[in-house]
Amino acid sequence: MKISEKGIEFIIKEEGEVLTAYTCPAGVLTIGIGHTGKDVKEGMKITKEQSRELLKNDLIRFENSVSRSVKVNLTQNQFDALVSFAFNVGTGAFETSTLLKKINSSAPIAEIEEQFRRWNRGGGKILPVLKARREREIKLYKGEC
Numbered sequence: 001m002k003i004s005e006k007g008i009e010f011i012i013k014e015e016g017e018v019l020t021a022y023t024c025p026a027g028v029l030t031i032g033i034g035h036t037g038k039d040v041k042e043g044m045k046i047t048k049e050q051s052r053e054l055l056k057n058d059l060i061r062f063e064n065s066v067s068r069s070v071k072v073n074l075t076q077n078q079f080d081a082l083v084s085f086a087f088n089v090g091t092g093a094f095e096t097s098t099l100l101k102k103i104n105s106s107a108p109i110a111e112i113e114e115q116f117r118r119w120n121r122g123g124g125k126i127l128p129v130l131k132a133r134r135e136r137e138i139k140l141y142k143g144e145c
Contacts, residue, residue, distance in 0.1 A: 003063055007080025010140060011087055012055070014133050020045050025129070026122040034058075034087060059083065065091040071104045081141035088133065089119055113138050 003011075015034035021044040024030045029040045032051035035058055046054070066074075066082045074082070082103075086094035094100060099115035116138050120130045139145045 001063070001067055001074065001076070001079045003059055003080055003083045004076050007076075007083060007140075008055070008059070010080060010136075011059075011084050014084060014088070014136070017048070017051055019048065019051060024122070025127055058087070061091060062086045065094060069095050069100055069104075072106055075143065077143040078141050081137045084137055084140070085116065085119070088130075093119075109142065112141070116141070 012033055017033050018031065021029055021031045021040050021042055024036075028036050029042065030036050031040050031044055031054075032046060033055045035051075035054040062083045065086050066079060070079075070082065082094070085099070089097075097115065097119075099112065099119070102112050102115050116134045117131070120126050120134060122130055136145065
């Protein structure tokens, strides 16, 4: 599967778009739409076009992670929500998460929601912005937005 345009817009809205490198709440140097990595340098500036190109390239890794890890059929909304989640927490965390285990075992939606909600920390602290994002990801997963 590939992320939909709706899913891409969801991620852009959740991540925001900053064209100058900054340190995110978790202490990671970031630029564009949640892009991190060794290529991000302090004081770095990019254009909106470069930001979108970075996002397009980054999404491939997260789409592949979700496609490879999820063993049950997903709706487009579920796939988009999981790509957003993996984009935010990282592929390693997603691939070893209890959330993934619950999805693969076809657990009741309440258990899946509970697992989304557990991922509300950044830099060791509960972040209201992550609590709110997880609620929006749950709504997307359930096809309610």
